[in-house]
Amino acid sequence: MSMQFLRWLIVAWVAAGGCREAFAGGEAATEVWSLDTMYRFSEAYQRALAAPLEDRAAQYAKAVTILNLPTKTQSNINDAANILTALVTADADDEVGVCAQYFLGRIAQAHNLDGANFPKARELFRKLYRAHPGHSLAQLGYVQWVLMELYDKQSADPLAARLRRLEAEQPALADREVWKNYHLVMGQAYMTGDVSKPRALEHYLLADQVGMIRWRGRSDFYAVIASLARETGRREVAVEYCRKFLRDYPRDQRSHIIRQFLNELQPNGTPP
Amino acid sequence: MAAVSMSGRRALYNWRIYLYVLPSLGLILTFCYFPAISAVVRSFFEWQGGDYMQFIGWENYTNAFNDPVLRSSFVTISVLIVAGIIKMVPSILLAVLIHRIASDRWQYWYRVLLIIPMVVPDLVNIFIWKFFFDPNLGLINASFDLFGIKSALVWLDQHVLHWSAFRPDSPISWLNEPRLIIPSLIFWGFPWIGAMSVYIFLAGLQSIGAEVYEAAELDGASSWQKFTKIEFPLIMTQVRLNVILVVIGTLQGYGLQYLLLGPAGGPAGRGMVPGLWMFNRAFIAGQFGYACAIGMMLFLIIAVLTYFNNKYIRVEK
Amino acid sequence: MNRDKILNTIGFSLLGLCFLFALWNVAFRTVRELEPGVVTIRFAHWQLEGGLRSTFDILSREYEKICAARGLKVRVEQQAIPERVFPNWLVTQLVGGKAPQIIAIDNITSGSGMSPKGMTTDRIARYFEAISARVHEPNPYNIGTPLEGVPWCDTFVDGMSRSYDSNLLDYYSVPLSMYTFRLFYNKPLYREIFGDAPPPTEYREFLKACATITAYGRARGLNLVPIAGSKYNAPMLTDYFAGTQTQKLGRRLNRFNTLVSNDSEVMLAYLRGEWNVRSPEITASLRLLQSINRNFQPGFQQVDRDSATFYFVQERCVFVSAGSWDNTSLRIQAPFDLGVCHIPVPAVSDPDYGRFMYGPPTEAANGTALAFGLVRGAARSDLALDFLHYLSSYHGNALFSKHSGWLPSVIKVPVDETLEVFEPVIDGYPNAFGLGMGTETSRLRDNDYYLLQAFPDSPQKFQDVFERNGYGKACIGDLTSWQTRVLRIVTRQDTLLAAYYERSRDRKFYELIEQQIQQEQSAYMVDSELSTLTKENQWQR
Structure with missing residues (x-):
């Protein structure tokens, strides 16, 4: 056997090993996510540890999994943040980079045991949305930014002023579901402290163009819209949502109340 | 295999000895030490009983120090500990009485009579007492009515105590009146004769030689003097042992309070003891980490008490 | 032989006999399980109320007959575990991998994050099989009944809403009854x-x-x-x-x-x-x-x-x-x-x-009860699911109700005339709240409740003591605990969110977003308001 052939054999074997590793790495992320959905975070983490460092998807999966390892310590959170930061530094614009930025924002917003850092989280989400306005997670980050703006305990602005400021933003959220959640957040905020029920209703009606996914959540949603519309004099809307509620939730504990609303709005049973 | 004698130093390096000890040691480590160490670790976490835990440092302990319910539970338990120690007296007296019975046969039968109730599990005992405390059907109220004790208590309440706990028109609610909770917990187990305690004291009494009694009789000692000068001092080791058991048992225990009063400690939380509060925090409030911290505090208190007991309460023979 | 030896022999013989009996019992059970061609479905619950165990026996025999008619040899075994030890038994069985295929699941109370019978979100996620893929398909045992073709979830009085875990976003249990x-x-x-x-x-x-x-x-x-x-x-x-x-x-x-x-x-x-x-x-x-x-x-x-x-x-x-x-x-x-x-x-x-x-x-909010979940990875879980289909079918649930004297969980199931009085009254108004809304407020209420009996002519004494004992502080405690719990759930959902995003970016992903955003907003709202109230020095946190 010639040396040349031997050399090629060695190169081929190493390359095959590398491919095997790469293939195994691509599978790693899938397996990690699969275990995560079963709340088996420890096993998911072990699987992620076996993945190569070059596998960005697996490293991202590892970082996000670390956020929920059974013993939640600041050290773990810092590890996760470091991994995500490294991923962003390497490439901030690919899919993994964008997702990593979202979760860096989430770490600042919700995961740090030392306390939430809303200013940092807001900055991260704002920056992400500006850089990638078309990405679903970036848009979701925008909604998180809105939430933090609305309920910022340090702000001296009254809620009404904050809502006005946010309304002026008119964000273009291409992902319809995220757009729906934006309107739900705004609607709920308008209800807080009775800022403006008509504005809340407008937002809810916009959200219902997409529709609530959760069955139980939808019953509350229809009841809120029906009740708000009735209070604010939007008779047709109230009738429509009373009917929707009774059609989908005939055995709900509010069905009797909604039926009374409908009778009151349609005293002779006539359509509006 | 023939017995081999070896020096202590050599024994340290003999692997066979370790081999024999290893299985038992393994079991003790797994089932005794591991849960305890796990509890220590988890006391530094916010833990709600599942897989998820969040490290919070000393927060559970600082919360425990500032917890008014825990503080008042220690007051309650102190009262119960003192009562528990006083409740040892009937067992000591019975042991002495049995010990002084001249006939061996009768001594034997009294001992058997003591043992028989031990087959009833403690839990059943507590349920039986719960029934005794029942305001409408219970034995205590029926006896009090029959012997006129209730009338006396009503008079006492109206003229001295002013508790409104003893009313002429309604049965006494032993477990529903805050001021009667601690008396009920103390009264539980009347006449407070525990078979194990009597046996422990009896064992101590039987080690007293007959010559000691003979000498006492020669000196003209009365029965009471024999008890105070001979028997009681010579069973102080057993008394001390029982005191330790009573203190530790009472400090740790909460089963009685839980079964009689529920996890909230009864009306006005008067029956709340540290063990019950630990249970409440774990299984009602879901604060398992905090419950572990309470457990650790209890452990430290018991350890300190045991240390002082061993160091300072010496028995001079 | 002297007396001592005789007594010792009797004692040891008794011990030996008990041991042999126990051995025979276990061996016989194992031999039964090894019968070739017979599939054993085991289900466990804690309901020892009168009539229920015999009802389950009847249903089990019926199901065995149905399977026999299909050429399947199935044996259904019931395990009734006392309520007090059920949580311990549950954990031991699940962790040890010896759990029956079907186990009763109760609802996790919002107070503690754990159900009274030891269920937590983690345990459900790890050890139980989600049945969401099946709930929108019709129950095959409803063919020829008024519920034919109706999606399985819609055949229940509550639309299976109690079976839906809002943290895991899946259905995990099948209820057999409801209560009033x-x-x-x-x-x-x-x-x-x-x-x-x-x-x-x-x-x-x-x-x-x-x-x-x-x-x-x-x-x-x-x-x-x-x-x-x-x-x-x-x-x-x-x-x-x-x-x-x-x-x-x-x-x-x-x-x-x-x-x-x-x-x-x-x-x-x-x-x-x-x-x-x-x-x-x-x-x-x-x-x-x-x-x-x-x-x-x-x-x-x-x-x-x-x-x-x-x-x-x-x-x-x-x-x-x-x-x-x-x-x-x-x-x-x-x-x-x-x-x-x-x-x-x-x-x-x-x-x-x-x-x-x-x-x-x-009584529309009364919901369903006696729910059973499928243990993940258990043997013949297909048959276990089939058994659950049977139990929650029109005929199965009617049989259950008839023999147990419990209300059925399935709509349109005719109830015995003795049970008609128990049927829920739907038309009415929701009762609102009581004084015990969380752990601390409930404990305070329970502790002071005796005052309502001690001073039966007026609630004034109770009112005085109750507020003096810190009802406001208890409310703050309960709100803070609730908020902490919600935020913890929300942070756990982040990993799931990433997982669903990567895997399929479908309904589950968006459902989770909807859930997470709403929960987070509620928690922020409460936190913000508590902050304002404590800043105004009305209350101390």
Whole structure:
């Protein structure tokens, strides 16, 4: 056997090993996510540890999994943040980079045991949305930014002023579901402290163009819209949502109340 | 295999000895030490009983120090500990009485009579007492009515105590009146004769030689003097042992309070003891980490008490 | 042989015999399991109430026959585990990998993050199989019935909403029953006192009836009280009554227009000063409670469920309040004919209590019970699921209801005429809130409750002590605990969110977003408001 052939054999074997590793790495992320959905975070983490460092998807999966390892310590959170930061530094614009930025924002917003850092989280989400306005997670980050703006305990602005400021933003959220959640957040905020029920209703009606996914959540949603519309004099809307509620939730504990609303709005049973 | 004698130093390096000890040691480590160490670790976490835990440092302990319910539970338990120690007296007296019975046969039968109730599990005992405390059907109220004790208590309440706990028109609610909770917990187990305690004291009494009694009789000692000068001092080791058991048992225990009063400690939380509060925090409030911290505090208190007991309460023979 | 040796021999022989018996029992069981071609389906639960185990045996045999007709040899085994040890048994079985294929699941209470029977979100996610993929398909056992073609989830009275885990976003259990609360009464004794008069349907009639019973007992020197109470039974009645008084208040405090009372909203409203323990509605509910409490046996608060049942079956009381699940147990234990009636709440026209009510309470929120989940990775889980399909089918659930005396969970299932009185009243108004809304507020209420009996003529003493003992602080404690729990759930959802995003970016991903955003907003809202209230120095956090 010639040396040349031997050399090629060695190169081929190493390359095959590398491919095997790469293939195994691509599978790693899938397996990690699969275990995560079963709340088996420890096993998911072990699987992620076996993945190569070059596998960005697996490293991202590892970082996000670390956020929920059974013993939640600041050290773990810092590890996760470091991994995500490294991923962003390497490439901030690919899919993994964008997702990593979202979760860096989430770490600042919700995961740090030392306390939430809303200013940092807001900055991260704002920056992400500006850089990638078309990405679903970036848009979701925008909604998180809105939430933090609305309920910022340090702000001296009254809620009404904050809502006005946010309304002026008119964000273009291409992902319809995220757009729906934006309107739900705004609607709920308008209800807080009775800022403006008509504005809340407008937002809810916009959200219902997409529709609530959760069955139980939808019953509350229809009841809120029906009740708000009735209070604010939007008779047709109230009738429509009373009917929707009774059609989908005939055995709900509010069905009797909604039926009374409908009778009151349609005293002779006539359509509006 | 023939017995081999070896020096202590050599024994340290003999692997066979370790081999024999290893299985038992393994079991003790797994089932005794591991849960305890796990509890220590988890006391530094916010833990709600599942897989998820969040490290919070000393927060559970600082919360425990500032917890008014825990503080008042220690007051309650102190009262119960003192009562528990006083409740040892009937067992000591019975042991002495049995010990002084001249006939061996009768001594034997009294001992058997003591043992028989031990087959009833403690839990059943507590349920039986719960029934005794029942305001409408219970034995205590029926006896009090029959012997006129209730009338006396009503008079006492109206003229001295002013508790409104003893009313002429309604049965006494032993477990529903805050001021009667601690008396009920103390009264539980009347006449407070525990078979194990009597046996422990009896064992101590039987080690007293007959010559000691003979000498006492020669000196003209009365029965009471024999008890105070001979028997009681010579069973102080057993008394001390029982005191330790009573203190530790009472400090740790909460089963009685839980079964009689529920996890909230009864009306006005008067029956709340540290063990019950630990249970409440774990299984009602879901604060398992905090419950572990309470457990650790209890452990430290018991350890300190045991240390002082061993160091300072010496028995001079 | 001397006496000692004989006694020792007897002792050792007894020990040996017991050991051999135990060995035979275990070996025989193992041999049974090894029968070739026979598939064993095991299911476990803690419901030891009368009639239920025999009902499950009947259903198991029916199912075995159905399988035999299909050429399958199936044996169904029931394991009834006592309630007290069920949590420990559950964990041991799941962790040890020896769990039966089907296990009863109860709902996780919001207070502790754990259900009374030891279920947590983690355990459900790890050890139980989600059945979401099946719930929108029709139940195959409903072919030829009025429910043919109806999606499985829509065949349940609550649309299977209780089976849906809002953290895991999946369906995990199949309920077999639902429950309501009623007043049971001793029919012959009632007839003796009242003749042919029907049981009371309204509060004032009920009070009059209780007074008549007391007078009757006194006149004859009988130790007779109107209602058997206990710390278990009494709240079923008193909470029902008291909840009617906060209907209108609850709606006024319902800031978010959901038309149902929300504990966080109510507690924040208390802290804002919008209501307190002396509000007319609360005072009315406490007076109502006291008027009912007077008719329980003295000291009822200290006795438990068994004592109340004992009083009732011993004919020392005429009425007892209990759940529909106790129907069969009470019928078995009572040596007399049992009557059942609805809890007689005040009418809207009542001069003292009517003005705080919209109307009679609805039982639509009662939901389902006796739910079973499929253990993940168990042998022949396909057959286990099939068994659950059978149990929750039109015929299966009807059989269940007929034999157990429990209400069915499936719609349109005909109920026995003895069960008609238990059917939920849908038309009505949601009862609002009581004073115990979370762990701390409930503990405070339980601790001070005795004052309502100690001072039966007025709730004032209770109100004084209750507020002095820190109800506001308890509300803050409960709100803070709730908020912490919600934020913890939200952070856990982040990993799931990433997983769903990467895997399929489908309905589950968006459902999780919807859930997470709403929960986070609620938590922020509560936190913000608590911050404002404590800044204003009204309350200390």
